[in-house]
Amino acid sequence: MSFQRQVQNQMAFMDHQPPTWISAAAITAILLLWEFSCRVGGISALFLPSPTAIVAAGYEMLQSGELLTNVAASLLRIGLGFITGSTVGILLGLILGFSSIADAVGNPIVHALYPVPKLALLPLIILWLGIGELSKVTIISLGVFFPVIINTYSGVKNIDPLLIKVAVSFKTSRTNIISKVILPGALPVIFAGLKLAAGTALLLLVAAEMIAAKEGIGAMILHYGDLMLTDKLMAGVVILSLLGLVFNRSLHWLERLVITWKQ
Amino acid sequence: MQVVIENVGKKFQSSRGDVTALENIDLTINEQEFVVLVGPSGCGKSTLLSMVGGLLSPTSGRIVVKDLIEDRDPLIGIVFQEIGLFPWRTVYENIKFGLEEMNLAAGEVNKRVDHFIRLVGLNGFEPAYPHQLSGGMRQRVGIARALAIQPDLLLMDEPFSALDAQSRTLMQEELLRIWYQTKLSTLYVTHNIAEAIYLADRVVVLSRRPGRIASIISIDLPKFDRDKGTNLFKFNSYCDQVWQLIRKDAQLALEEGDEQ
Ligand SMILES: Nc1ncnc2c1ncn2[C@@H]1O[C@H](COP(=O)(O)OP(=O)(O)OP(=O)(O)O)[C@@H](O)[C@H]1O
Numbered sequence: 286m287s288f289q290r291q292v293q294n295q296m297a298f299m300d301h302q303p304p305t306w307i308s309a310a311a312i313t314a315i316l317l318l319w320e321f322s323c324r325v326g327g328i329s330a331l332f333l334p335s336p337t338a339i340v341a342a343g344y345e346m347l348q349s350g351e352l353l354t355n356v357a358a359s360l361l362r363i364g365l366g367f368i369t370g371s372t373v374g375i376l377l378g379l380i381l382g383f384s385s386i387a388d389a390v391g392n393p394i395v396h397a398l399y400p401v402p403k404l405a406l407l408p409l410i411i412l413w414l415g416i417g418e419l420s421k422v423t424i425i426s427l428g429v430f431f432p433v434i435i436n437t438y439s440g441v442k443n444i445d446p447l448l449i450k451v452a453v454s455f456k457t458s459r460t461n462i463i464s465k466v467i468l469p470g471a472l473p474v475i476f477a478g479l480k481l482a483a484g485t486a487l488l489l490l491v492a493a494e495m496i497a498a499k500e501g502i503g504a505m506i507l508h509y510g511d512l513m514l515t516d517k518l519m520a521g522v523v524i525l526s527l528l529g530l531v532f533n534r535s536l537h538w539l540e541r542l543v544i545t546w547k548q
Numbered sequence: 549m550q551v552v553i554e555n556v557g558k559k560f561q562s563s564r565g566d567v568t569a570l571e572n573i574d575l576t577i578n579e580q581e582f583v584v585l586v587g588p589s590g591c592g593k594s595t596l597l598s599m600v601g602g603l604l605s606p607t608s609g610r611i612v613v614k615d616l617i618e619d620r621d622p623l624i625g626i627v628f629q630e631i632g633l634f635p636w637r638t639v640y641e642n643i644k645f646g647l648e649e650m651n652l653a654a655g656e657v658n659k660r661v662d663h664f665i666r667l668v669g670l671n672g673f674e675p676a677y678p679h680q681l682s683g684g685m686r687q688r689v690g691i692a693r694a695l696a697i698q699p700d701l702l703l704m705d706e707p708f709s710a711l712d713a714q715s716r717t718l719m720q721e722e723l724l725r726i727w728y729q730t731k732l733s734t735l736y737v738t739h740n741i742a743e744a745i746y747l748a749d750r751v752v753v754l755s756r757r758p759g760r761i762a763s764i765i766s767i768d769l770p771k772f773d774r775d776k777g778t779n780l781f782k783f784n785s786y787c788d789q790v791w792q793l794i795r796k797d798a799q800l801a802l803e804e805g806d807e808q
């Protein structure tokens with residue numbers, strides 16, 4: 286007696302791709318369940334408005350123009366804060382990673398400040414910079430700065446020393462070693478830091494706007510919370526979630542644009 | 549130009565104790581000379597090459613470049629054992645890397661890159677990234693990158709070790725051809741004895757632990773067709789001579805590797 290078996294690819298589970306419709310289907314199912322429980326289950330609209338009620342409230346806010354002004358105010362703050370925070374974070378991270386003197390001086394400072402919740406600094410920052418836009422942009426850039434500098438630093442430290450040797454063997458100048466070897470080598474890790482920072486930025490944006498702003502999504506949510514207009518409050522929350530999504534997608538897109546050498 | 553290695557030694561310090569990688573190395577690489585270093589694994593070949601390339605300082609002795617035509621640091625092209633291509637640069641851009649630092653006209657840069665891409669037979673692969681190439685193709689990019697700067701001294705650390713036997717033979721012939729055109733002073737590392745005899749003007753045999761020069765053998769054969777016809781007998785006896793010098797050390801290296 287003899288047996289026969291066909292050899293199967295044991296690695297197949299690694300490249301198993303779920304159908305694309307599956308995420309859309311899951312979200313639809315959750316929304317339907319939500320809508321259904323609101324209409325039939327007798328959940329009070331004050332506690333949890335139904336998805337359709339939220340959409341209706343959002344549409345109304347869009348028509349009145351308040352949605353746009355608030356979103357614009359928030360986008361400006363988070364945009365400015367993110368760009369300054371990440372630019373400074375990447376630059377200092379590169380320097381810290383490359384120069385051992387800068388590392389010795391800067392590293393303890395960065396790691397001492399990193400664990401401080403940035404929101405705790407808001408009163409101080411308002412005291413220094415006033416209650417205007419500058420203090421909100423500053424707190425966001427602070428929140429962005431730390432994950433970015435820490436990731437950039439570890440990205441630099443993890444570069445294959447052989448590549449730096451190669452560059453040195455071609456008499457590459459120090460600045461060119463940074464721009465041609467260290468920066469591209471650290472980019473994948475830098476992007477991971479930027480994505481991490483996007484979440485922090487959103488968190489600080491809303492918190493700062495709730496504490497000290499008349500305009501902005503955070504202020505708007507707080508305002509409707511005080512008025513117990515839950516559907517409008519929820520419309521604000523949905524906008525935030527969309528903002529986070531757009532943010533993440535844009536970074537992902539940028540990453541694929543910049544890091545052309547992977548797949 | 550002449551590279552003089554004067555009584556060079558190298559100690560590595562580590563937590564497991566010091567390792568003397570090299571000791572009392574005295575060697576001169578003359579103008580237009582092709583010197584090949586052979587020796588068992590771990591005898592310090594790569595270490596010596598790194599020191600000549602200015603990427604590592606010797607713990608004793610010194611390395612001097614004499615008889616330079618201009619008063620500037622010599623240009624040294626290095627082909628690394630682990631190649632070290634930049635993953636974010638295409639084949640073309642990798643070969644261009646060294647030229648970017650040389651203030652050449654853009655036209656000249658492109659001409660040179662094209663020339664060396666053709667020389668190593670990679671035309672058509674200009675836009676490919678290193679991870680899309682085979683091991684042998686990557687090595688050829690590394691060789692083209694080092695040659696493209698038209699160095700005064702060429703250092704090669706087992707440049708053909710990732711090639712299959714056939715490509716290896718072809719690349720050896722190719723290297724001889726290129727070398728004959730440029731007559732570059734070259735220090736070449738290999739553990740392949742036949743390759744050493746095939747390429748070298750002089751073969752330097754290193755012994756192990758600590759790495760010392762066991763013997764220097766001048767190869768008295770014409771530059772081409774050494775392994776053919778009437779040359780073959782002499783070629784084989786050179787191979788045997790080197791093998792007898794290395795044999796015991798190689799065996800020791802292998803046994804030590806087993807213990808670890
Ligand atoms: N950075 C380092 N730190 C400590 N020891 C080192 C270092 N680099 C090399 N060595 C040691 O020095 C010795 C020589 O190493 P080297 O790489 O020069 O050998 P090699 O002759 O090139 O060997 P192979 O043929 O395997 O490439 C080895 O014993 C190695 O362990």
Ligand SMILES: [Mg+2]
Binds near residue numbers: 593594595629705
């Ligand atoms: Mg080696």
